[in-house]
Amino acid sequence: MSPIFEIILSVIFLLAAWRWGDWKNFFEYYPTLLYVAIGNLTYKLVALYQFHLWKTTDGNFFNAEISFFIQNFLVIIPLIFVYLSKFPEKRKEKIHYVIGWSLILFLLEWIGAEFFQGFKYYHGWNIWWSLLFDIQMFTMLRLHFVNYKIAILLSVPCTLFWLICFDYI
DSSP states (O other), rough: HHHHHHHHHHHHHHHHHHHHHGGGGGGHHHHHHHHHHHHHHHHHHHHHHHHOSEHHHOOOSHHHHHHHHHHIIIIIIIHHHHHHTTTTTHHHHHHHHHHHHHHHHHHHHHHHHHHHOOOOOTTTTHHHHHHHHHHHHHHHHHHHHHHHHHHHHHHHHHHHHHHHHTTTT
C-alpha cells in the first residue's frame, strides 16, 4: 500500500482521536479497543498459518506486516475510539451511525484498493464482504462496550460463520 496513504490515514485518525475522543473516560473504552486489536492480531496469526482472505500489499516503503500494524494501531484503534466516543443514544441514530461508519471504512478500503493497489483479496473475499464484515464489526464493538459478556458470547458464532463461509474449517 502507498506509504503516503497510510501516513495520511494515520494522521487523520490520530488527530480525530485527539480532537473528538472522550479522553476523560478513555479507560472505559480501553477494553473494547483491546478487543478489536486482539481480534485483528488473531486474524493475522490465523491467516499466517492458514490463508489470507485479504492482505495489504507490500509498498515501496513499508512491507505488508508493517502496514498491518500501522493500520491496526494508528488507524483502526483511533477510529474505533472516536466511533465509541460519539455513539448516539437514539435508536434510529444508532443504526445510521453504524451504517455510516461502515461506509467510511468501505470507502477507505475501496480507495486503498483501487488507487493505491493496497489490498489483495483471496479465496472469494472481496470488498462487499468487507462491507458486511464492517457492519458486523461496528455492531459488535458497540455491544462489547455496553455488555462485553454478550459480545464475547456472540463473537463465537460470528467467527464460526466467517470460518465456515470461507472454508477455514
